[in-house]
Amino acid sequence: MKNCFYVTTPIYYVNDIPHIGHAYTTIAADTMARYKRMAGFDTFFLTGTDEHGQKIERAAKSQNIEPLELADNVVLRFKNLWKKLDITNDDFIRTTEPRHLKFVQILFNKLYEQGDIYLGNYEGWYCTPCESFFTETEASEKLCPQCGRSLERLQEESYFFKLSKYQDRLLEFYEANPDFVIPNTRFNEVKSFVKGGLNDLSVSRTSFSWGIPVPFNDKHVIYVWFDALINYISAINYGCQNSETSKYWPATHIVGKDIIQFHAVYWPAMLMAAGIEPPRQVVAHGWWTSEGKKMSKSLGNVVDPNDMIDRFGRDQFRYFLLREVPFGQDGDFSIKSIKGRINNDLANDLGNLFNRVATLIKKNCSGIIPDTSGEPEVKINFEKMRESVDASMIKFDFLNALKAIWSYIRWVNKFITDNAPWALTDKTKIDNVLASAAYALHAIAFQLAPFMPDTAKAIKERLSDDAEFNWGNFRWDIRGNKVTKGAILFRRYELEEKSEKKNKEQKKESYISIDDVMKLKLKTAEIVSAKRVEKSEKLIKLELKLKDERRTIVAGIGKSYSPEELIGKHIVIVSNLMPRKLFGIESNGMLLAASSGDKLSLLTVDKVIESGSSIH
Numbered sequence: 007m008k009n010c011f012y013v014t015t016p017i018y019y020v021n022d023i024p025h026i027g028h029a030y031t032t033i034a035a036d037t038m039a040r041y042k043r044m045a046g047f048d049t050f051f052l053t054g055t056d057e058h059g060q061k062i063e064r065a066a067k068s069q070n071i072e073p074l075e076l077a078d079n080v081v082l083r084f085k086n087l088w089k090k091l092d093i094t095n096d097d098f099i100r101t102t103e104p105r106h107l108k109f110v111q112i113l114f115n116k117l118y119e120q121g122d123i124y125l126g127n128y129e130g131w132y133c134t135p136c137e138s139f140f141t142e143t144e145a146s147e148k149l150c151p152q153c154g155r156s157l158e159r160l161q162e163e164s165y166f167f168k169l170s171k172y173q174d175r176l177l178e179f180y181e182a183n184p185d186f187v188i189p190n191t192r193f194n195e196v197k198s199f200v201k202g203g204l205n206d207l208s209v210s211r212t213s214f215s216w217g218i219p220v221p222f223n224d225k226h227v228i229y230v231w232f233d234a235l236i237n238y239i240s241a242i243n244y245g246c247q248n249s250e251t252s253k254y255w256p257a258t259h260i261v262g263k264d265i266i267q268f269h270a271v272y273w274p275a276m277l278m279a280a281g282i283e284p285p286r287q288v289v290a291h292g293w294w295t296s297e298g299k300k301m302s303k304s305l306g307n308v309v310d311p312n313d314m315i316d317r318f319g320r321d322q323f324r325y326f327l328l329r330e331v332p333f334g335q336d337g338d339f340s341i342k343s344i345k346g347r348i349n350n351d352l353a354n355d356l357g358n359l360f361n362r363v364a365t366l367i368k369k370n371c372s373g374i375i376p377d378t379s380g381e382p383e384v385k386i387n388f389e390k391m392r393e394s395v396d397a398s399m400i401k402f403d404f405l406n407a408l409k410a411i412w413s414y415i416r417w418v419n420k421f422i423t424d425n426a427p428w429a430l431t432d433k434t435k436i437d438n439v440l441a442s443a444a445y446a447l448h449a450i451a452f453q454l455a456p457f458m459p460d461t462a463k464a465i466k467e468r469l470s471d472d473a474e475f476n477w478g479n480f481r482w483d484i485r486g487n488k489v490t491k492g493a494i495l496f497r498r499y500e501l502e503e504k505s506e507k508k509n510k511e512q513k514k515e516s517y518i519s520i521d522d523v524m525k526l527k528l529k530t531a532e533i534v535s536a537k538r539v540e541k542s543e544k545l546i547k548l549e550l551k552l553k554d555e556r557r558t559i560v561a562g563i564g565k566s567y568s569p570e571e572l573i574g575k576h577i578v579i580v581s582n583l584m585p586r587k588l589f590g591i592e593s594n595g596m597l598l599a600a601s602s603g604d605k606l607s608l609l610t611v612d613k614v615i616e617s618g619s620s621i622h
Contacts, residue, residue: 020056040455052098087312167207295338325408398410464495532577538564
């Protein structure tokens with residue numbers, strides 16, 4: 007039987023739309039799944055959504071909808087993004103599905119009956135946005151150690167999981183499995199946390215109802231993290247009779263560093279209590295900042311993966327995320343950086359290599375790869391590169407795997423330059439050089455397939471190879487294949503400094519007369535309702551009150567403001583602007599806002615004044 011490999015992302019919480027962090031984790035898991043499939047592993051790749059908890063219940067209530075309706079809307083955004091990124095997950099699990107609910111209740115009941123879950127009273131600090139409890143020491147400043155928000159003091163009846171019982175077993179497990187958590191810095195944090203002493207974990211709540219009921223006490227719902235972690239086994243029907251997917255356990259979990267404790271401490275302890283083998287490995291990556299700043303809605307600097315794919319292409323986006331920073335460390339996203347990667351690595355190195363090979367073979371060999379085995383050193387260096395990639399991928403070191411591939415790409419470019427087939431007169435030598443370059447390019451396509459599937463496919467197809475990306479199908483020698491040049495693989499981008507300078511030169515102050523100013527009618531207006539426009543990331547439909555008048559304005563402020571935070575604001579509008587339709591909605595007026603780059607700040611009045619008042 008083939009070796010099995012099971013890789014998961016966290017199940018993403020449906021309180022927000024997908025952002026760069028979600029894309030990063032999922033691209034990493036997808037890359038590893040593709041890599042393992044190519045190596046002949048029987049691979050299962052799981053992702054999904056976490057849909058229970060007080061945060062979801064409150065968010066749904068604020069929008070006057072049911073929690074499941076809110077979840078349905080956000081889940082669609084995740085699924086659409088994974089489709090847009092060509093993510094090859096084998097399953098997508100939602101914690102609101104019956105198959106998951108049943109599994110959670112069975113496991114909860116089992117641990118209760120054997121005494122690993124008991125009824126008690128909880129009093130302590132709780133962060134609703136993070137769905138996390140904290141000790142007095144951790145909450146010394148009454149702020150969440152994870153997100154910095156204010157904590158709530160909770161006191162309620164709760165069921166507890168005997169986490170303290172498994173402290174020694176966890177430490178023994180860590181000792182026996184030195185690569186259980188990577189990178190090692192995260193593993194040291196995990197071990198230090200456990201050695202510091204474990205308290206029993208509250209695993210139910212009574213203060214809200216949106217969750218999976220405790221099977222024998224429906225006054226309680228199961229704590230969202232206890233519920234969520236079980237998705238990794240409920241999705242594969244672990245332990246169920248006739249389950250064809252149980253064979254994949256144990257899994258490799260790829261997670262953000264902020265949830266390492268849940269996956270490397272609570273989860274293996276829960277599995278030990280249930281008599282199930284702990285996960286194979288937990289891989290933690292860092293966070294992304296934007297232009298050196300933490301991403302936040304208020305700053306308007308959250309990176310939207312959909313925008314990046316539309317602007318640069320999905321392979322380019324994948325390559326940048328995996329190549330820019332070591333997996334496990336924090337990284338910074340900037341438009342300048344992604345353009346630099348595309349221009350230098352993709353267009354100049356890989357794009358140039360393909361263009362040279364295709365052009366030279368067309369000119370010298372009528373577009374057909376010559377009938378020769380080529381120069382041995384080209385294949386030898388490829389095999390060395392492949393060994394280096396494999397050694398890096400064992401450690402989830404995507405950056406160094408890609409570095410090894412690009413070192414080989416540059417070496418092949420140099421090989422062509424050094425041998426200068428355009429200056430040779432010996433046809434045999436010309437054929438050897440060009441065939442070697444074509445074989446190397448074909449091999450590079452296979453090596454790139456897990457990281458940049460579209461690019462790899464385009465190169466392989468232009469070399470007339472229709473074999474699937476599997477190392478069992480790989481042939482080094484593809485002599486006689488036709489080479490098609492086609493369109494350029496990667497376009498180059500003008501860097502920001504140049505365009506900004508150009509824009510500054512073009513911008514000159516222009517003046518208007520007082521008569522022009524007098525044509526504008528500016529009034530105050532109170533926002534009484536706000537709702538996002540379907541199929542638009544930017545537009546928000548605003549219902550405004552101007553004294554006794556009501557009117558609708560559609561404004562492109564959705565990336566700087568959420569609908570909820572707009573309600574009640576007293577803004578300034580141009581009231582005599584000719585109406586126009588946006589997404590089928592008639593907009594009657596224009597609000598005023600200051601802008602800095604992509605960031606917007608609404609102009610508001612500093613004292614509450616009657617809506618509809620004129621501004622002079």
